[in-house]
Amino acid sequence: xxQLLESGGGLVQPGGSLRLSCVASGFTFSSYAMxxxxxxxxxxxxxxxxxxxxGTRTFYADSVKGRFTISRDNSKNTLYLxxxxxxxxxxxxxxxxxxPYGDYxxxxxxxGQGTLVAVSS
Amino acid sequence: QTVVTQEPSFSVSPGGTVTLxxxxxxxxxxxxxxxxxYQQTPGQAPRTLIYATNTRSSGVPDRFSGSILGKxxxxxxxxxxxxxxxxxxxxxxxxxxxxxxxxxxxxTVL
Numbered sequence: 001x002x003q004l005l006e007s008g009g010g011l012v013q014p015g016g017s018l019r020l021s022c023v024a025s026g027f028t029f030s031s032y033a034m035x036x037x038x039x040x041x042x043x044x045x046x047x048x049x050x051x052x053x054x055g056t057r058t059f060y061a062d063s064v065k066g067r068f069t070i071s072r073d074n075s076k077n078t079l080y081l082x083x084x085x086x087x088x089x090x091x092x093x094x095x096x097x098x099x100p101y102g103d104y105x106x107x108x109x110x111x112g113q114g115t116l117v118a119v120s121s
Numbered sequence: 122q123t124v125v126t127q128e129p130s131f132s133v134s135p136g137g138t139v140t141l142x143x144x145x146x147x148x149x150x151x152x153x154x155x156x157x158x159y160q161q162t163p164g165q166a167p168r169t170l171i172y173a174t175n176t177r178s179s180g181v182p183d184r185f186s187g188s189i190l191g192k193x194x195x196x197x198x199x200x201x202x203x204x205x206x207x208x209x210x211x212x213x214x215x216x217x218x219x220x221x222x223x224x225x226x227x228x229t230v231l
Contacts, residue, residue: 037222044224045167061219095167100172106157106214107155110168111167111168
């Protein structure tokens with residue numbers, strides 16, 4: 001069974017940094033694209049960032065480009081999201097999601113349970 | 122800026138059939154966009170229903186089906202049940218590693 005377990009969320013001040021982690025199990029992690037998706041309180045889902053299976057290609061939504069960095073450690077079956085220069089509008093539940101085999105997250109299946117990031121002074 | 126469009130809300134009677142759609146602010150949706158659909162109830166993580174237009178995720182009942190209808194992707198739910206009452210999101214893959222979510226459809230079963 002595929003499992004994705006996020007951690008690292010919490011309360012951070014505007015301008016601060018946070019690193020999210022997602023530990024994967026139940027599949028060959030190094031063969032699949034991965035993504036982060038977020039959901040602000042009371043709002044819809046929004047794609048944040050994706051990474052290829054090998055970790056050499058990364059992709060970002062315009063809203064986070066230059067501030068967030070996605071990475072992965074295939075030896076540890078772990079996906080990361082380094083979030084810098086955080087803003088109030090980054091407040092959301094962040095979900096880790098498995099993509100298809102290969103480089104691009106054309107879809108997301110399955111999802112982790114999410115971790116809450118709150119940006120506030 | 123490409124916008125993915127969904128009906129904000131929809132209602133269906135128990136046992137009925139409903140089709141939710143997913144379109145583009147400009148242009149037509151095709152299989153090249155790998156349309157996918159997700160179900161979410163309040164406080165829960167999203168659940169994948171359909172990916173690559175019409176492939177059901179593991180464990181999803183065949184009451185849920187995906188297709189292209191005209192210029193849009195579509196999610197059809199047949200024999201609607203009370204626990205189908207949820208928010209439904211579509212995603213379109215825009216290429217170059219970028220995916221865009223629709224705004225979601227709140228489905229009421231009554």
